[in-house]
Amino acid sequence: MMNLTIAEENYIKSIYKLEEEGQEAVSTNALAGELETKPASVTDMAKKLKEKKLISYEKYQGINLTAEGKKAALNIIRRHRLWECFLVDKLSFSWEEVHELAEELEHVRSEKLINRLSEFLGNPQIDPHGDPIPDAQGKMGKPRPQTPLDKARAKRLEVVAVSDKSTALLEFLNAKGIRLGTQLDVIERYEFDNSIELKIRNQPAFTISEQVSKNIMVKPI
Amino acid sequence: MMNLTIAEENYIKSIYKLEEEGQEAVSTNALAGELETKPASVTDMAKKLKEKKLISYEKYQGINLTAEGKKAALNIIRRHRLWECFLVDKLSFSWEEVHELAEELEHVRSEKLINRLSEFLGNPQIDPHGDPIPDAQGKMGKPRPQTPLDKARAKRLEVVAVSDKSTALLEFLNAKGIRLGTQLDVIERYEFDNSIELKIRNQPAFTISEQVSKNIMVKPI
DNA sequence: ATAATTATTTAGATTTACCTAAACTTTATT
DNA sequence: AATAAAGTTTAGGTAAATCTAAATAATTAT
Ligand SMILES: [Mn+2]
Ligand SMILES: [Mn+2]
Ligand SMILES: [Mn+2]
Ligand SMILES: [Mn+2]
Numbered sequence: 001m002m003n004l005t006i007a008e009e010n011y012i013k014s015i016y017k018l019e020e021e022g023q024e025a026v027s028t029n030a031l032a033g034e035l036e037t038k039p040a041s042v043t044d045m046a047k048k049l050k051e052k053k054l055i056s057y058e059k060y061q062g063i064n065l066t067a068e069g070k071k072a073a074l075n076i077i078r079r080h081r082l083w084e085c086f087l088v089d090k091l092s093f094s095w096e097e098v099h100e101l102a103e104e105l106e107h108v109r110s111e112k113l114i115n116r117l118s119e120f121l122g123n124p125q126i127d128p129h130g131d132p133i134p135d136a137q138g139k140m141g142k143p144r145p146q147t148p149l150d151k152a153r154a155k156r157l158e159v160v161a162v163s164d165k166s167t168a169l170l171e172f173l174n175a176k177g178i179r180l181g182t183q184l185d186v187i188e189r190y191e192f193d194n195s196i197e198l199k200i201r202n203q204p205a206f207t208i209s210e211q212v213s214k215n216i217m218v219k220p221i
Numbered sequence: 222m223m224n225l226t227i228a229e230e231n232y233i234k235s236i237y238k239l240e241e242e243g244q245e246a247v248s249t250n251a252l253a254g255e256l257e258t259k260p261a262s263v264t265d266m267a268k269k270l271k272e273k274k275l276i277s278y279e280k281y282q283g284i285n286l287t288a289e290g291k292k293a294a295l296n297i298i299r300r301h302r303l304w305e306c307f308l309v310d311k312l313s314f315s316w317e318e319v320h321e322l323a324e325e326l327e328h329v330r331s332e333k334l335i336n337r338l339s340e341f342l343g344n345p346q347i348d349p350h351g352d353p354i355p356d357a358q359g360k361m362g363k364p365r366p367q368t369p370l371d372k373a374r375a376k377r378l379e380v381v382a383v384s385d386k387s388t389a390l391l392e393f394l395n396a397k398g399i400r401l402g403t404q405l406d407v408i409e410r411y412e413f414d415n416s417i418e419l420k421i422r423n424q425p426a427f428t429i430s431e432q433v434s435k436n437i438m439v440k441p442i
Numbered sequence: 443a444t445a446a447t448t449a450t451t452t453a454g455a456t457t458t459a460c461c462t463a464a465a466c467t468t469t470a471t472t
Numbered sequence: 473a474a475t476a477a478a479g480t481t482t483a484g485g486t487a488a489a490t491c492t493a494a495a496t497a498a499t500t501a502t
Contacts, residue, residue: 007489028450041490043451048488060450060497091337104329113322116312228459249480262460264481269458281467281480448499456491464483471476 001072002052006107009076010035011045012054015065016073025062074138080106081127082117084164088128089121095128095162095179096170111136130161130180130217149184150194150213154220157184163215173216176206183221222293223273227328230297231256232266233275236286237294246283295359301327302348302355303338305385309349310342316349316383316400317391332357351382351401351438370405371415371434375441378405384436394437397427404442 004012014034018026028046032039050057054069065073083105087093093101115136118124125141126132132141146160159182163169173179177200187197187205194210208216225233235255239247249267253260271278275290286294304326308314314322336357339345346362347353353362367381380403384390394400398421408418408426415431 005488029448037489038491039450040452040492044489087334091334091341093333093337097333101329101331101334105326108322108325108329110322112314112318113308113312116314120312226458250478258459259461260480261462261482265459444502446499446501448497450495450497452495453493454491455493456489458488458490459486460488461486462484464481466479466481468479469477472474 001068001075003109004052004054004072007045008049008052008054009072009107011042011049012065012069012073013076013080015055015063016070016077019065023062025064027062031063071138074134074140076106078134078136078138079108079114081131081133082114082121082124084127084129085121085124085133086117089124094170094174095164096167096174098128099164099167126161126180127164128180129164130159131164145219146217147219148214149196149216149218150210152186152218152220155186156221157186157218158182158221159184159216160219161217166215169212169215172212176200176208177203178216184218222289222296224330225273225275225293228266229270229273229275230293230328232263232270233286233290233294234297234301236276236284237291237298240286244283246285248283252284292359295355295361297327299355299357299359300329300335302352303335303342303345305348305350306342306345306354307338310345315391315395316385317388317395319349320385320388347382347401348385349401350385351380352385366440367438368440369435370417370437370439371431373407373439373441376407377442378407378439379403379442380405380437381440382438387436390433390436393433397421397429398424399437405439 011031014031015026018030018034023030028039028042032042035042046055046057046063049055049063049069053066054072055063055065057063080102083102084098087098087101088095118133118136124133130146134140149157159178159180161180162173162178178184182200185199187199189196190207194213195207196210196213197205197207199205232252235252236247239251239255244251249260249263253263256263267276267278267284270276270284270290274287275293276284276286278284301323304323305319308319308322309316339354339357345354351367355361370378380399380401382401383394383399399405403421406420408420410417411428415434416428417431417434418426418428420426
């Protein structure tokens with residue numbers, strides 16, 4: 001596996017993410033949005049990544065990772081999520097603080113370091129936000145049955161993952177006492193704005209917006 | 222304290238090191254040597270760092286850190302040495318493996334991260350090579366009495382620090398069983414090539430070159 | 443099918459951190 | 473003091489990663 005620059009790694013990671021989210025071929029605009037950069041910059045980089053055979057790309061046709069690109073992406077994600085575990089489990093950071101730091105730490109490229117880190121952490125399978133951690137070979141623990149809360153139909157639910165991108169969301173969840181493993185009772189769904197009234201045992205009920213519910217992954221209990 | 226690029230941080234660190242080693246004003250050439258770059262590049266960067274008031278610099282007159290530059294340097298050194306401790310103490314790396322990795326990790330800039338790391342490690346005072354670790358305010362534990370082995374006059378000596386830059390040197394020391402705290406008896410000093418015959422308790426005597434002896438810091442027992 | 447809109451690419455600049463080669467200063471040697 | 477050598481700076485260039493503005497292609501609406 002050849003050596004990537006930090007910019008290249010960030011592109012690969014974002015392409016992976018957008019593909020995961022269902023984009024058939026990742027568009028220049030979508031990628032520019034994800035990376036907070038301009039479409040023209042994306043086109044430039046697309047040519048470079050194609051040259052390196054990490055993506056397939058034809059003018060105006062969008063972007064897809066090659067097998068090699070996917071492998072690279074999983075490796076970066078592994079590093080990112082292991083560092084997040086380290087920060088939470090060993091340095092007592094809370095879950096809304098770690099994503100940003102992991103964005104930097106993930107670019108320290110050393111197989112040995114990351115494998116030792118994994119071992120030190122007890123080879124965790126999920127990160128602090130409930131996302132699975134790829135193993136050294138790039139295999140990711142089967143994504144367990146999970147649905148965004150806005151789509152879930154059951155009444156009793158358990159939180160299995162949350163989006164890690166927004167500090168504000170995670171702080172809101174802290175305030176409401178929602179963490180991984182928290183059990184929720186859906187009291188009511190309001191059609192007007194798709195807000196949801198929830199109850200956690202021993203706590204007063206509260207309402208969350210559709211925005212929030214889309215970012216909480218749950219499974220029925 | 223303003224934000225520095227990785228290149229700027231590396232320059233600051235190298236200037237600090239050369240000043241420590243006694244250079245009155247750090248020359249363009251010396252710095253180019255230390256950074257494995259070209260003198261012309263150093264001149265470019267010197268202008269930038271002067272602009273940022275991290276160094277004092279006049280054409281042809283060499284470079285010195287300002288108070289602010291020194292503070293920045295100590296902060297980078299703190300990060301470097303704490304990561305070295307982490308790698309050795311927590312991830313079981315050996316002392317010759319950690320410098321390179323710390324060269325990368327040191328550039329992750331977060332006060333909170335590094336202070337938490339320090340705490341996690343038990344606020345260590347020295348790194349795996351015996352070098353003192355500056356505290357959060359940039360104060361460095363008094364450099365304890367130490368002399369390079371080639372200059373030491375006593376017969377019984379204890380190893381208090383070693384140079385961390387050469388993997389080959391550290392591997393040689395591993396092979397000979399020399400670590401921090403190791404007690405050495407000087408059997409003989411050979412004037413011809415300044416090599417030194419040493420003995421460690423319960424081991425056969427062996428000889429080291431002047432090169433090696435310059436990179437082992439000792440104190441009399 | 444044509445026109446309008448949106449998406450994407452190209453052209454041309456900019457910034458950072460390098461480089462080489464040539465010019466210039468400083469220092470050492472005769 | 474003059475010359476040679478060594479050290480340093482300038483001039484001009486390159487590569488990566490960005491940008492803006494203009495051109496072009498694809499999509500959507502009329
Ligand atoms: Mn994250
Ligand atoms: Mn995460
Ligand atoms: Mn080191
Ligand atoms: Mn060290």
